[in-house]
Amino acid sequence: MPTLYLSPHPDNFQNHRVLIAARYAPALPEVVELPEQGLPPQPPAPCPLPKLPALESRLGVWVSGPAAVAHLLSPERLRGQGPAGGALVQQWVSYAEGEIAPAACTAAFSALGLAEQSKQVVERAVAELRRALAVLDGHLKLRTYLVDEAVTLADVTVACALLLPYKYVLDPPSRAPYPNVLRWFLTCVNQPQFQAVLGPVKLCEQARGGDTPRPKTQEHVGPAEKGPAVGSAPGPGEAPVKSASQLKKEAKKKEKLEKFQQKKEKSQQQQGEKKVKAEKKEKKDPGVLTYDAPTHPGEKKDVTGPMPDAYSPQYVEAAWYPWWESQGFFKPEYGRQCVSERNPKGLFMMCIPPPNVTGSLHLGHALTNAIQDALTRWHRMRGETTLWNPGCDHAGIATQVVVEKKLWRERGQTRHDLGREAFVREVWKWKNEKGDRIYHQLKKLGSSMDWDRACFTMDPKLSCAVQEAFVRLHEEGVIYRSKRLVNWSCTLHSAISDIEVDKKELPGRTLLPVPGYKDKVEFGVLVSFAYKLEDSEEEVVVATTRVETMLGDTAVAVHRQDPRYQHLHGKCVLHPFTGRRMPIVCDDFVDMGFGTGAVKITPAHDHNDYEVGQRHGLDCITIIDDSGSLINVPPPFLGMKRFEARGAVLEALKQKGLFKEVKDNPMVVPVCSRSKDVVEPLLKPQWYVRCEGLARGAADAVRRGDLRILPPFHCKTWFQWMDNIRDWCISRQLWWGHRIPAYFVTVDDPSVPPGEDTDGRYWVSGRSEEEAKDKAAKAFGVTPDKISLRQDDDVLDTWFSSGLFPFSIFGWPNSSEDLQVFYPGTLLETGHDILFFWVARMVMLGLKLTGKLPFREVYLHAVVRDAHGRKMSKSLGNVIDPLDVISGITLEGLHAQLLESNLEPAEVERARQGQKSDYPAGIPECGTDALRFALCAYTSQGRDINLDVNRILGYRHFCNKLWNATKFAVRALGPGFQPPPGPEPGGAESLIDRWILSRLSLAVELSDAGFRAYDFPAVTTAVYNFWLYELCDVYLECLKPVFAEGGASAVTAARSTLYTCLDAGLRLLAPFMPFVSEELFQRLPRRGPHAPPSICVTPYPSTEQFCWRDRGLEGTVEFSLGIVRAVRSLRADYNLTRTRADCFLQCPDSGAADAASRCSPYIRSLSSSGRVRVLGPGEAPPAGCAVAVASDKCTVHLLLKGLIDAEKEISKLAGKQGELQKQIERLQERMETPDYGTKVPPKVQEADAAKLQQSRTELQKVMEAVETFQRMI
DSSP states (O other), X not given: OOEEEEOOOTTOHHHHHHHHHHHTSSSOOEEEEOOOOSSSOOOOTTOSSOOSSEEEEETTEEEESHHHHHHHHSOGGGGOSHHHHHHHHHHHHHHIIIIIHHHHHHHHHHHHTSSOOOHHHHHHHHXXXXXXXXXXXXXXXXXXXXXXXXXXXXXXXXXXXXXXIIIIIOOHHHHTTOHHHHHHHHHHHXXXXXXXXXXXXXXXXXXXXXXXXXXXXXXXXOTTTOOOOSSSOOOTTOOOOOOHHHHHHHHHHHHHHHHHHHHHHHHHHXXXXXXXXXXXXXXXXXXXXXXXXXXXXXXXXXXXXXXXXXXXXXXXXXXXXXXXXXXXXXXXXXXXXXXXXXXTTOEEEEEOOOOBTTOOOOHHHHHHHHHHHHHHHHHHHTTOEEEEEOEEBXXXXXXXXXXXXXXXXHHSOOHHHHOHHHHHHHHHHHHHHHTTHHHHHHHHTTOOOOGGGOEETTSHHHHHHHXXXXXXXXXXXXXXXXXXXXEEETTTTXXXXXXGEEEEEXXXXXXXXXXXXXXXXXXXXXXXXXXXXXXXXXEEEEEESOGGGGGGOOEEEEOTTOTTTGGGTTOEEEOTTTOOEEEEEEOTTSOTTSTTSEEEEOTTSOHHHHHHHHHHTOOOOOOBOTTSBBOSSXXXXXXXXXXXXXXXXXXHHHHTTOEEEEEEOOEEEEEETTTOOBOEEXXXXXXXXXXXXXXXXXXXXHHHTSSEEESTTHHHHHHHHHHTOOOEEOEEOOSSSOBOOEEEEEEOOTTSOOOOTTOGGGEEEOSSHHHHHHHHHHHHTSOGGGEEEEEOOOEEOHHHHHHTHHHHTTTTTSOOHHHHHHSSEEEEEEEGGGIIIIIIHHXXXXXXXXXXXXXXXXXXXXXXXXXXXOBOOGGGTOOOOHHHHHHOBOHHHHHHHHHTSOOOHHHHHHHHHHHHHHOTTOBOOOOHHHHHHHHHHHOOTTOOEEEOHHHHHHHHHHHHHHHHHHHHHHHHHOTTOOOOSSOSOOSOOOHHHHHHHHHHHHHHHHHHHHHHTTOHHHHHHHHHHIIIIIIIIIIHHHHHHHHHHOOHHHHHHHHHHHHHHHHHHHHHHTTTOHHHHHHHHTTSOOSSTTOOSSGGGSOOOOTTTOOOOOHHHHHHHHHHHHHHHHHHHHHHHTTOSSOOOOEEEEOSSHHHHHHHHHHHHHXXXXXXXXXXXXXXXXXXXXXXXXXXXXETTEEEEEEOTTTSOHHHHHHHXXXXXXXXXXXXXXXXXXXXXXXXXXXXXXXXXXXXXXXXXXXXXXXXXXXXXXXXXXHHO
16 A cells, blocks of 8 residues: 655645545555654655655655655546646646745735735735636636546646635635636535545635634544554544644744734724724625516516616516517417418428426426527528427326325325226316426526417327327227237336336345335345256256246246257256246257356246247246236245245245355346336236338338438437337326227127137227227127227327327318428427437328328437536436526525435435535526527537536626627617618728628628537537627727727727627527527617517528628738737736736738738737837847747737836746756656656656646746846846
8 A cells, every 4th residue: 555644734735635636546545644853844764855745655666746646646537638638737737836826825824824924925925816816717717627527636736725715815805706716616625535635614704804714723634534643543533643843833823823813903903993984885796686677478678778787697587588479479470471371481390399297397308498499599580480389298107196196195095096087187187287387497498489389298189189090000900909028017007118117237236125115125136046857856057136936937948059958958847836847948049158058937027038938839927916916826925025025935945955046146127217116027918009110111211311310320229229129019007198099899799709808809999989889890790789898998108199299289180271381390309318219109100190201300419417427316416407507596405405305315415415516505596598508509419418507607607798798889889879771891891890790700600500500519609709709809899999089980880890790699699598689689779660579580690691701801810819819928927917018019021010010909909008019120129028929920029128127027937947947857857767668657658748848838938038037137
């Protein structure tokens, strides 16, 4: 085991980073805290490097220094992914060590009175700390962690460096300007690995001049974090023994703290005697601003007042949706006489994947609706006749379970107490009271559906279609009756579909809770026992994971080529409890290498065994009834519950001497997702759909290209399912749903023998009982009065009615205008997880019943996972309600939701810890627009979405940027501004006006191409970049001098260009951010009196209209922006925060010089320079300039002389130069060792090379800066 030697100092930044890094490793080192032996503490004598912390990785091999030790202790995932990731991690580690830690320690030690520093030194340290926080805040704006998507050494090092300031220096006002850093810091320190070392981290609550919290004078890692100390280790519960020098140092610290406290109290007393200044009025948090103007539902929102100071989701999202609905913007009839009126721009129709009536919104719904609404709004804005049809699924099992629980809770009654008709009335009552909740939630998301066309799968119109489909398919023989194995839930007393079966993977022996059993049931073991041969003492040993099913065994199977059993072919074994003769059959399905190579066969309770039984004509003996109790078995097993019989059978086998062994066995247990019961395969007579022919048509449609599946790689899955499809069981033993319109026939005629349930000839279907009776009379050649009918009690699988949804919503089989116009639809968009269960069945049923594909394209989005890539699970605490992201929720609120769930106490605690780790400060209010934009921005084709809620907050900040930009623009345009009739340039535009119009044209081009390709991240990136990096960061900054001191024609052209950018930019945003784009759009003037009333129905910017791309001009401006970046970099290097230094540009050719001259006013504005001058050929820059290379065509000289203290800067840089040279020497020495290339892992070599290159680059910059300063002296 490696041994880690640490300094004994409390709050040691270097100790913390090393211990936390070690916490991420598979095994912890032994930790030894050294006693102080002078300053600084020294490692043990054998260590060749005199610096703590130190690690003895194996006997005689030492690594010293925090960076090296942390790097060696941490697993590879903490070091960054690939060379680029590793280099970035090292960059942040260096930044923490060189920039953050010194400033943090100086500020913290001064605040705590532990170090005497001059006022100037402290102020400089605080300024450097703030500068570092600003750098971090900008970097973390749209990131969860500093590098990659998980914690790395960068996060560990920087967080530890900031620990002292956050605990003792940065009070709430000081933290407020850096919200992204605070969010990141809390996320880090609440990780389990951080908490194991740091414990709970309490943030500073009062300013340094107030009652500053004192640090603990001695902090030791607990027994879990450290190994035995040198000398006598303390016993359990005892404090570690402290050395004399430690106690002496603590006394000095205590004395200093007391003096500091006395001085502070005296200062407070003196301040209290002075005249108390009036306290500043606390500003109201703009995030909670609400819209309070009296507006009746459906009335247009009042936007005549001034814009609030900042963006507030609650304010912006109020009142717009009811107005959109009342105006009919979401109806396909809007703007035309009728839907069948020809539209040359085309038609777009899409139906929603109908959510369950019992459901509440989850992130899967949010993603689906964000994508679908963006597409719908885009098509609508393109002028197409657009319909997005809403609907809701009756969710047979889920709804019945909800209502049954409600009945039992409120009345103590079961559905059987009520009877079928009364129970169904109760379900309808519940549906009418609660069933439209999901619709209200979808409206909250801004979904632009035509709610007048909303359908429920149990509505009369859709029920008629279901009945018609069943009767037609039954008449054609596509639907038939058969007795087969089904997935049975003993709790629900119903068959369930494959999608309702969760596959629970077990690594071995596991105890699972099962409904109806007091104790947990054992799974994940393989029981071996023997069957004796008939008339012989020879045994055949078999193994099973379900030993209770041996009571239903009817054969033993072996492989015909297995030499161990060739002499047993055709012989029989005897069942030990029933005496049943069971043949030994040969079947190729047996794996000779698994277990003993002999397999027990239970045809009535295992899918594979059933097929073996069919091939060999074996008896199917059902031994488990609908409720999970044993039947058709001898005493004492008769009547036992199936899992109670498991132990009884095992004990009986032991008594008979047939038991062999039990061993762990990894296995998959099928669990009903609704009831959490273990699924039991049972033989049941059911209705089936014959799928082979239907699937062939669906597969051929994709092969021919008639149906496109996107992304294309899903086609492979499609063909695998279609080409290997099994018949579909559509019976469900429920009362809520579409009752199967099939009737069992009894004929009152002695010439007709009575039929059996599984005999399809005795079943007829009909749209009514009278029709069914007439069919039966004709089939049996008797008069109708001799026919008695009994309708099947079962209902149809919910997926059957959902499969008819694309045409049943329009009234099929009856003709209607909607059916003629909107069927087939244009697109089906849904998650790839229901490609088979829903999409394939819609295609099969649509082709069979209408002769047409239900849609031309299928776009399948990815599955939403949490920020760590884990599947959403209530027990992990990572299931997120989108409404909580929209409105915000505290950590306590998240915890409260867990208490309302059905999780077990242990799972609740696990989920609480998950929530605390991921959302230590709760979930901030992000708003609908930010959530929608984030979901679409994440949706890369073919990838699952690892959604970080904290990153959504970055898009709320983006909304605030939009808000402020529009607010500035409205003020700059002025109250009397009237935009020109069209967006075309007038000819008087400046260079920067023409540049922004060119970039706008590119954004339009990229957005159009992205929507056509379903590449939503491409669209969001194009729009985001245009607004943030081009319009706000560049163009608006360049306009400020124009509006302040420009000529009339320049101002007029700038205003027209600004209006065009805002108008088109908001329209580009509208499909993703409907609320904020509408709010801002309504505050802009219109180009003419007949302009559309809402951005919903305003034309989307087209590439035909916005065609002003000028690549040459873009190159010129990009060249100037490179100069701006170089100047900004120099200003940051030399800490020129407010000073405007003169800038001199040296260009090697006349073209570059001319471009720089034309852009010099913009360079001056964007770089905060004093004056910008392009030097002539051969002209030298003035002395005392800092130099930076902007590009191969321009060198920037920033005049520093007279602005900074050159000698002080040289002194500071000399120290940094020495450190870098030592670091380079160490790395070179390490890399030049003979066995470096063979013994050091490749990733470590890559990291070393990247660090060496980075250090050399930094050294070069330092040396250049020193030369610059020396020229100033």
